Structure formats: structure tokens, C-alpha cells
Amino acid sequence: MARPDIPGRLAGEPDPHLYLSGVTVSFDGFRALNALSLIIEKGELRTIIGPNGAGKTTMMDVITGKTRPDEGEVFFAGEHDLTQLDEAGIANLGIGRKFQRPTVFENLTVYENLELAVKTARGTFATLKGRLTGEMRDTIERLFDTIGLAARRHEQAGALSHGQKQWLEIGMLLGQDAQLLLLDEPVAGMTDHETAATAELILRLAKERTLVVVEHDMEFVRSLGAKVTVLHEGSVLAEGNIDQVQANQRVVEVYLGR
Amino acid sequence: MRDHPTYPLLTPRGWLVFALVGLVLLAVPAANQWAATGSAAHLPDYLVPLIGKYCTYAMLALALDLIWGYAGILSLGHGAFFALGGYCMGMYMMRQIGTRGVYGNADLPDFMVFLNWKELPWYWQGFDMFWFAALMALVVPGILAFVVGWLTFRSRVTGVYLSIITQAMTFALLLAFFRNNMGFGGNNGLTDFKEILGFPIQAQTTRVGLYVASVIGLGLTFLICRAVVTSKLGRVCLALRDAESRVRFLGYSTTGAKLFVFTLSAVLAGLAGALYVPQVGIINPSEFSPANSIEIAIWVAVGGRGTLSGAVLGAFAVNWAKTWLTGAAPEVWLFFLGLLFVAVTLLFPKGVTGLVQQVRNRLATRAIPRQAEGD
Ligand SMILES: Nc1ncnc2c1ncn2[C@@H]1O[C@H](COP(=O)(O)OP(=O)(O)OP(=O)(O)O)[C@@H](O)[C@H]1O
Numbered sequence: 001m002a003r004p005d006i007p008g009r010l011a012g013e014p015d016p017h018l019y020l021s022g023v024t025v026s027f028d029g030f031r032a033l034n035a036l037s038l039i040i041e042k043g044e045l046r047t048i049i050g051p052n053g054a055g056k057t058t059m060m061d062v063i064t065g066k067t068r069p070d071e072g073e074v075f076f077a078g079e080h081d082l083t084q085l086d087e088a089g090i091a092n093l094g095i096g097r098k099f100q101r102p103t104v105f106e107n108l109t110v111y112e113n114l115e116l117a118v119k120t121a122r123g124t125f126a127t128l129k130g131r132l133t134g135e136m137r138d139t140i141e142r143l144f145d146t147i148g149l150a151a152r153r154h155e156q157a158g159a160l161s162h163g164q165k166q167w168l169e170i171g172m173l174l175g176q177d178a179q180l181l182l183l184d185e186p187v188a189g190m191t192d193h194e195t196a197a198t199a200e201l202i203l204r205l206a207k208e209r210t211l212v213v214v215e216h217d218m219e220f221v222r223s224l225g226a227k228v229t230v231l232h233e234g235s236v237l238a239e240g241n242i243d244q245v246q247a248n249q250r251v252v253e254v255y256l257g258r
Numbered sequence: 259m260r261d262h263p264t265y266p267l268l269t270p271r272g273w274l275v276f277a278l279v280g281l282v283l284l285a286v287p288a289a290n291q292w293a294a295t296g297s298a299a300h301l302p303d304y305l306v307p308l309i310g311k312y313c314t315y316a317m318l319a320l321a322l323d324l325i326w327g328y329a330g331i332l333s334l335g336h337g338a339f340f341a342l343g344g345y346c347m348g349m350y351m352m353r354q355i356g357t358r359g360v361y362g363n364a365d366l367p368d369f370m371v372f373l374n375w376k377e378l379p380w381y382w383q384g385f386d387m388f389w390f391a392a393l394m395a396l397v398v399p400g401i402l403a404f405v406v407g408w409l410t411f412r413s414r415v416t417g418v419y420l421s422i423i424t425q426a427m428t429f430a431l432l433l434a435f436f437r438n439n440m441g442f443g444g445n446n447g448l449t450d451f452k453e454i455l456g457f458p459i460q461a462q463t464t465r466v467g468l469y470v471a472s473v474i475g476l477g478l479t480f481l482i483c484r485a486v487v488t489s490k491l492g493r494v495c496l497a498l499r500d501a502e503s504r505v506r507f508l509g510y511s512t513t514g515a516k517l518f519v520f521t522l523s524a525v526l527a528g529l530a531g532a533l534y535v536p537q538v539g540i541i542n543p544s545e546f547s548p549a550n551s552i553e554i555a556i557w558v559a560v561g562g563r564g565t566l567s568g569a570v571l572g573a574f575a576v577n578w579a580k581t582w583l584t585g586a587a588p589e590v591w592l593f594f595l596g597l598l599f600v601a602v603t604l605l606f607p608k609g610v611t612g613l614v615q616q617v618r619n620r621l622a623t624r625a626i627p628r629q630a631e632g633d
């Protein structure tokens with residue numbers, strides 16, 4: 001696999017955790033992503049904002065193998081060419097994704113949702129023989145400690161509130177031991193209290209993982225205190241801390257001012 | 259609070275019901291063979307192959323429920339897997355006829371002599387051996403399902419498109435098996451069997467033997483299906499029915515899971531077909547007719563898809579009604595079937611099993627305030 005030649009990077013410097021260069025995705029001629037380039041370092045917490053249709057979700061689709069880019073490079077940890085792998089292969093590299101609309105297995109219990117997520121051999125026959133080991137049970141209990149919901153473990157996930165489903169989904173990404181977490185609008189539909197709790201959770205997770213968080217809620221983005229990237233019409237419009245971005249004339253025009 | 263779920267093959271109550279149903283089914287030939295003729299306990303001869311046939315239908319319903327009820331893939335081609343299993347067993351029994359055919363040819367079945375064929379085609383080789391035919395009854399449907407599944411699941415064909423493809427598959431086989439030069443007896447199919455494993459096929463004791471084999475086959479199929487649905491793979495199937503992309507983003511190959519369940523399901527359908535043909539004494543291309551496959555889906559829907567006992571129940575109930583109605587008022591049957599289908603989809607989408615559950619829940623919720631009053 002050819003390593004990407006990253007401009008401006010010195011020899012011996014560690015590879016970025018995620019590297020996108022010149023990524024273009026068109027739907028019937030419409031460019032959802034337009035030569036998008038983005039570098040996320042290992043251990044970084046990055047927030048991404050941008051108006052509706054800016055291409056934020058499409059970017060996640062490209063990283064996770066759901067959508068193949070027409071052009072451009074996408075590398076994980078400097079060595080995995082993500083444009084050559086399918087969704088399952090990418091997930092097994094340690095990339096986890098929370099969908100914009102919370103997606104859990106509604107007809108399985110909360111516990112079973114986590115059971116399926118916990119990292120184990122993923123082959124069909126391994127799954128057929130898969131047993132709930134003591135080690136897996138410990139992992140699941142630790143996940144409950146992180147996301148709460150322990151009291152509702154035997155309830156169907158479909159019965160959870162919107163916010164609780166978001167947490168369960170984040171818990172599933174942690175169970176799968178993802179090192180790069182992509183969270184698409186994690187606080188959409190949450191109460192203020194839940195939003196604050198989620199911000200706290202994300203900050204805790206950011207200590208040992210790389211996180212990319214897409215959000216519209218500026219209050220929430222500010223509370224994360226991380227570097228902000230503004231997407232617009234499929235490419236990066238601005239980058240910087242929240243104050244710089246909010247002061248940027250172009251950003252105000254296309255996004256914040258509306 | 260740190261409790262975790264367990265997934266027994268069957269609960270103690272489940273085993274009890276399993277054993278009871280098994281006993282009741284096995285009582286049928288006992289009451290036929292040993293109860294004095296004319297006594298109330300005596301069951302007429304015809305009931306043995308009839309209920310034996312229902313058992314094979316129930317196996318078929320279980321096979322479909324596995325792929326439809328659990329993995330959410332509505333195959334409308336399961337009749338084809340059943341028929342292929344049946345043809346394999348039919349070929350064995352054709353070879354058993356030997357020189358007792360009309361033409362007395364030891365090497366060729368009658369229809370081949372009639373077509374002026376000089377030697378047995380290559381694909382008939384080996385079918386004079388029971389073990390080979392029995393193996394093929396499982397392998398042939400399995401391979402077909404694997405190939406069709408591989409082509410469709412891999413290109414992410416789902417939902418109604420998959421149903422249509424499986425209908426087309428069974429229709430194509432129907433047309434192919436109608437052709438005389440396919441070498442499967444054309445529209446007459448395979449029939450006039452004399453014996454199976456050396457036992458005369460018409461003898462009531464042979465029929466009892468086949469019946470018992472069907473009951474065992476049904477029990478075995480049920481347990482195999484239970485083993486799958488209580489496994490982690492079973493939960494992956496339920497999960498991909500809910501949110502397939504989420505399963506993929508967790509790192510599972512949904513193609514692999516679907517392919518496994520679809521192939522296993524076809525193998526079980528083939529087993530059912532192999533047990534069916536000796537009991538009804540004929541297999542012909544009409545078994546491939548697309549309507550047959552749709553009927554299987556109706557059995558499962560009536561019983562309650564996604565519950566294995568429901569599939570068995572549905573197969574018995576609908577087929578019993580069919581036997582009774584086609585005897586009493588044959589012109590009504592198709593209307594009845596249509597009505598049943600509409601009723602199940604609109605009024606009780608979870609079938610009889612769901613209906614029972616609903617009634618039970620309602621009784622339970624009514625019982626709670628009564629208890630509260632007593633406090
Ligand atoms: N499969 C598709 N086919 C056609 N157009 C698509 C497809 N997926 C996305 N698009 C279009 O691409 C553009 C970018 O969509 P995307 O979902 O990435 O935006 P977003 O930044 O996530 O917006 P939002 O904030 O509303 O979630 C939109 O105009 C959308 O309509």
C-alpha cells in the first residue's frame with residue numbers, strides 16, 4: 001500500500017491519524033465534496049461545523065467506506081488506504097461511527113446491542129460459535145459505567161429515549177474499541193442537561209482516542225474547546241479555534257449569520 | 259444488577275412442550291398400528307402419510323422462518339429448494355425400480371427408454387445409492403442457495419428485489435424441469451416408485467417408518483433453527499433486519515451472515531423435500547410453481563414470523579384447512595388463501611402467535627389493577 005506523500009510533513013514525523021486529500025464526491029454532477037482536504041492528528045479532538053448540505057455526513061460516508069470518492073486520497077494511520085476497504089474492514093481497523101440519526105438495534109435489548117459491539121472475532125462461523133465470555137461481560141459492565149443505562153439493560157433499545165439511543169450508540173463504538181470515533185451530531189434532540197453530560201463524556205473519551213465531532217449546536221461546540229473546521233459546499237472554508245471561526249467574515253456570511 | 263442474559267437452546271418449559279408435541283405426533287402411527295380397528299383410538303391408514311406430509315411442510319416453514327422471520331429476507335423461492343431435495347430422493351427411488359418398470363430396463367428409468375435414450379446421463383450417476391441421493395438432497399439446494407445468495411447479497415440486493423429474484427429462480431426451474439430432454443421425466447415427473455431402502459413403498463409399515471423419520475426430521479430441524487437463533491449469529495441476523503448498515507459499521511460481514519442462514523435454510527428445505535416425496539409417491543415440476551413458494555410464506559405469516567413454533571403451527575393449521583377445504587369446497591380454497599393473506603397482513607401481522615401474546619398481555623395488564631385493589 002502506498003503511503004501518502006503529505007506536503008509539509010517532515011520525515012520522521014508521526015503520520016496523521018486521518019488524512020484526506022483532494023476528496024471529491026459527486027451525485028449526478030452535484031459535488032457534495034469538492035477537493036476536500038483534512039488532517040486529523042492522533043489523539044486530537046476536532047469539531048466540524050457547516051450549513052446543511054455542506055458535506056459533513058458525506059465526508060463520514062467516505063471515511064467509513066459507505067461512499068467511494070470519485071477522486072482523492074483517504075488514509076488511516078498513514079498506512080491504510082480507506083478507499084480500498086469495505087465498511088466492515090474499515091470498522092475492524094478501529095474506526096467507529098455514530099450516525100446522524102441514532103441507529104441502534106431496536107429489537108434487541110440494550111445489553112445485546114453492546115454484546116454485538118464488543119470487539120471479538122467477526123467471522124460468520126466465529127459469530128455462530130460466539131459465547132458471552134466473562135471478559136466480554138466485564139467490558140460490557142465498564143461500558144454501562146461510562147454511558148449509564150445499566151438499569152435498562154434488558155429493555156429493548158427501541159424503548160429508549162432519543163438521547164439514550166445516542167449514548168447507547170456511542171457505547172457501541174467504545175465496545176468495538178474504536179480508536180477513531182466519528183460522531184455525527186451527537187447531541188441533536190438532547191435536553192440541555194443531556195447535552196452537558198455528553199460534552200463531558202466526549203471530553204473524557206478524547207483523552208485516549210481521536211474524535212471527530214460534527215455539530216450544529218455552537219454552545220456545545222464551544223464547550224468542547226477544540227479546533228473547529230468549517231465546511232461549506234464540500235470543502236474547508238475556515239479552520240481555527242471557536243473565537244477565530246466565529247469572527248471569520250465568510251463563516252458568518254454562509255453559516256452563523258443566517 | 260450485574261446480571262447478563264443467557265440463551266438456552268430451550269427453556270425447561272420449552273423442552274416439555276417439545277417432548278409433548280413429539281409424543282402426540284408419535285402417537286398417531288401407534289394409534290394406527292396397535293389400536294383395535296373400530297375402536298375410538300384407532301386412526302385410519304390415510305392419516306399417517308397425511309400428517310407425515312404436514313411434518314415436512316412444517317420443516318419447510320421453519321426453514322423459511324429462519325431466513326425471513328429472523329434475517330428479514332423474504333425468499334419466495336423456497337419451494338424450489340424443497341422440490342430439488344424431493345427430486346434427489348425421487349431419482350433414488352426411480353433407480354430402485356430396476357427391472358420392474360414397464361420396459362423392464364435395469365439401467366434406465368421408463369421415461370428415458372421412452373425417449374430412446376441409450377444410457378444414463380452423467381447427473382443420474384450415483385443415485386442408485388441411498389446415501390448419495392440423501393446427501394445430494396441437501397447439497398444441491400445448498401449450492402443453489404449459496405450461488406444465488408452470493409450473487410444477490412454481495413451486490414446488496416434486498417427487500418422486494420430479492421423476493422422477485424427468488425420467484426424468478428423457481429419459475430426458471432419450473433420451465434426447465436418441464437422439458438423432457440432435461441432428463442427428469444418432464445411434466446410427469448418421477449413416480450411409480452416401488453421401494454425405498456428395500457421396503458415396499460405402499461406398505462403401511464413403510465409409511466409408518468417414513469412418518470417417524472419425518473417427525474424426527476421436524477424435531478431436528480426445529481432444534482437446528484433454535485441453535486442458530488439463540489446463537490450470537492442469530493442476534494446479528496435480528497440486528498441486520500433492524501439496521502444493516504449499523505451491523506456493517508460494527509465490523510460484521512452482513513453478506514456472510516445472510517449467506518450462511520440462506521444456505522442452511524435451503525439445506526433444511528431440501529431435507530423436507532426428500533422426506534416428502536416418498537410419502538406422497540410423486541414429484542413433478544408443479545412443485546416448482548411460484549405459487550407454492552408464496553404459500554409457504556403464508557403458512558409462516560399465519561403462524562407468526564420470527565417465532566419458530568409459530569412457523570410449525572402455521573404450516574399445520576393452513577395445510578389442515580387446505581386438506582379440509584379442497585375436499586369440502588375446492589373452489590373456495592384459493593379465495594380463502596387470499597383472504598387469509600390479507601387478514602394476516604392487515605389485522606394480525608404477528609400471526610396467531612402474536613395474537614395469543616396480545617391476549618395474554620391484555621389479561622396481564624387487567625390483572626395488575628385488580629391486585630393493586632387487593633393491597
Ligand atoms: N446519496 C446521495 N445522493 C444524492 N445526493 C446526496 C446523497 N447524499 C448526500 N447528497 C447531497 O449531498 C449534499 C451533502 O449532504 P450531507 O448529508 O453530507 O450534508 P451535511 O453537511 O451532513 O448536512 P446536514 O447538516 O443537513 O446533516 C446534500 O446536498 C445532499 O443532498
Ligand SMILES: [Mg+2]
Pocket residue numbers: 056057058100184
Ligand atoms: Mg449530516
